[in-house]
Amino acid sequence: MCVSRSECEMIPPVGCCRAPLPPLIHRSSLPSTLLPTMAPSTANEVETMTDLASAAYGSRILFATDEWFAPASRLLLPEPPVFIADKFTSFGKWMDGWETRRKRITGHDWCILALGLRGAVDVVDVDTAFFTGNNAPRVSIQAADFSQNNNALKILTAKATDDRAMGVCATPEEFKLVEQLQSDNWMEIVPPTKLGPGYAETRHNLLQVPPSKRGPWTHLRVNMFPDGGIARLRVYGDVEMDWTRVLSSKLLDLVSVEHGGKVVGFNDAHYGHPRNLMAPGRSKTMADGWETARKATRPPILKADAETGLLEVPGKDWVVLKLGHLGVIQQVEVDTNHFKGNFPESCVVYGTRFHGNEDKLLKDGAVKWEVVLPRVKLQAHKQQYFSVADGNVNLIPTGVNYVKLEMFPDGGISRLRLLGNKKEAAARL
Known part of the structure; x- marks a missing residue:
């Protein structure tokens, strides 16, 4: 994992050669080809589910180990990802998602997000759209329910911004703060799972959450192994509201x-x-x-x-x-x-x-x-x-x-x- 911002600056910004892809096929429903662990009806069912992780509902990234090529906040955008062939930044090819640098140190990349809507999770769609030679090879997801106040969480939330920067990695101070959440011990709701590349036929990786691990949850930790890119994260489920207080x-x-x-x-x-x-x-x-x-x-x-x-x-x-x-x-x-x-x-x-x-x-x-x-x-x-x-x-x-x-x-x-x-x-x- 990246341990200092100076390390980020040690690597000179360089361009990259990535051939443009044909446009993704626009479909009214997700593809019916699912991972072996998925129920056959999952792709159709998510069409009516609520995306608990949408930025439109107030979801935000609180922490990310690395955001060199593209910030983690793009994971939560409600709009479908796009590919702009000739768009580059001083850090490399612009990509519509979260993309970390190629790992040259020990560890793996991960981020923590606050769900805008507390709820029980049924299915997670890890969308790798347009990340074809640079998608994260594997992913796992952990969850926690912070219905009660947590001091470290308060600080992280106060510092969170929707307009996260690229070309950076987490500082030692940020790591020290996030360690107080003990996120490595959170409930694993999706085990390490292989992801398909970002072509139209393989971009949607639908990961079903076992009934015993549905939650409700307020925060997620997304682990990519070891690095790479993910375009969007859709967390489908049911909002949990305490109606006894209404x-x-x-x-x-x-x-x-x-x-x-x-x-x-x-x-x-x-x-x-x-x-x-x-x-x-x-x-x-x-x-x-x-x-x-x-x-x-x-x-x-x-x-x-x-x-x-x-x-x-x-x-x-x-x-x-x-x-x-x-x-x-x-x-x-x-x-x-x-x-x-x-x-x-x-x-x-x-x-x-x-x-x-x-x-x-x-x-x-x-x-x-x-x-x-x-x-x-x-x-x-x-x-x-x-x-x-x-x-x-x-x-x-x-x-x-x-x-x-x-x-x-x-x-x-x-x-x-x-x-x-x-x-x-x-x-x-």
């Missing part, structure tokens, strides 16, 4: 990812994933929302219903979301931020109180849905608010724990907020 009188967003909201299923995510609907804050771009493809079945000339004024369209797009807790919805916010020429004409929100196989929620007529928000017209690039108090939202006193958002005929919605109150424990399913 008063039933408190109004909060029941579907927010921060409160345990998650995607159950959807019919289309051509341009943007529906998990973005539940993300904190307003969307930064169109890519930070849910956007579907244009309906190929749309009629040559659109007509409106004479009574409602709503367009008569042949199709719709939908997503089913699970709330963090059974609750009574009081207010609905539909935000089309950044969707100006591609917002839906209208939308409707349904709710249900359901317990059982979630596959039934995705089949027409299998579950009884009640209307929460009747079909309403939407506007471009705007937050629209509807409430029980204004008579626009139907009150369902028994509560719902799943909702279904339908938009007509297609388009983009950036955020869906469902403000409401949790039902008491006695009313939970």
Whole structure:
């Protein structure tokens, strides 16, 4: 391991010769070819899981042994990695991920990250995209739950920055501080595992976490053996929230990812994933929302219903979301931020109180849905608010724990907020 910043400076910055690769294949789902230890359905299941390690949810790198070619913070970026053939830095080839120098001393490289969302981990996707001759050969992952205060962790967190530098390695002072976490003794949730290189067919390394090691966790240690590059780290699982500390009188967003909201299923995510609907804050771009493809079945000339004024369209797009807790919805916010020429004409929100196989929620007529928000017209690039108090939202006193958002005929919605109150424990399913 690197022991001083002066050692970093001893190695002169040099360029490297890496042939540009053809663009990665863009797929709506991860490849079905999995490592032998994976369940066959894992690749499809992660499509609806929450990435607990996304920087969009506040995840941050607290420590890294080495960040010569590329900083570890890029591991957590929500955007897919890219390759820019002619982009170089004074430290070598620019790469969209975390890349350490070639090891010329004892040890191996590793980093520690704080999950933005405390949760139970099911699957980890170690994505080596574009790291073809320089990917980390092996990786292991350890985890810890620091729900209680830890002094060393406080200091590391206070020093953490989203804009980490390259061309550096950890100082002796940083090593001394991080040693107080005793991370080498954390629970190993993924044993040392061989990684595939960053080609389209082998870049996604899906590593399943045993049920007994799911957590919940707040921090991870990522070990690469011995060095190299990783483009992205996706940590898929379920957010753990202590609902016993939430008063039933408190109004909060029941579907927010921060409160345990998650995607159950959807019919289309051509341009943007529906998990973005539940993300904190307003969307930064169109890519930070849910956007579907244009309906190929749309009629040559659109007509409106004479009574409602709503367009008569042949199709719709939908997503089913699970709330963090059974609750009574009081207010609905539909935000089309950044969707100006591609917002839906209208939308409707349904709710249900359901317990059982979630596959039934995705089949027409299998579950009884009640209307929460009747079909309403939407506007471009705007937050629209509807409430029980204004008579626009139907009150369902028994509560719902799943909702279904339908938009007509297609388009983009950036955020869906469902403000409401949790039902008491006695009313939970």
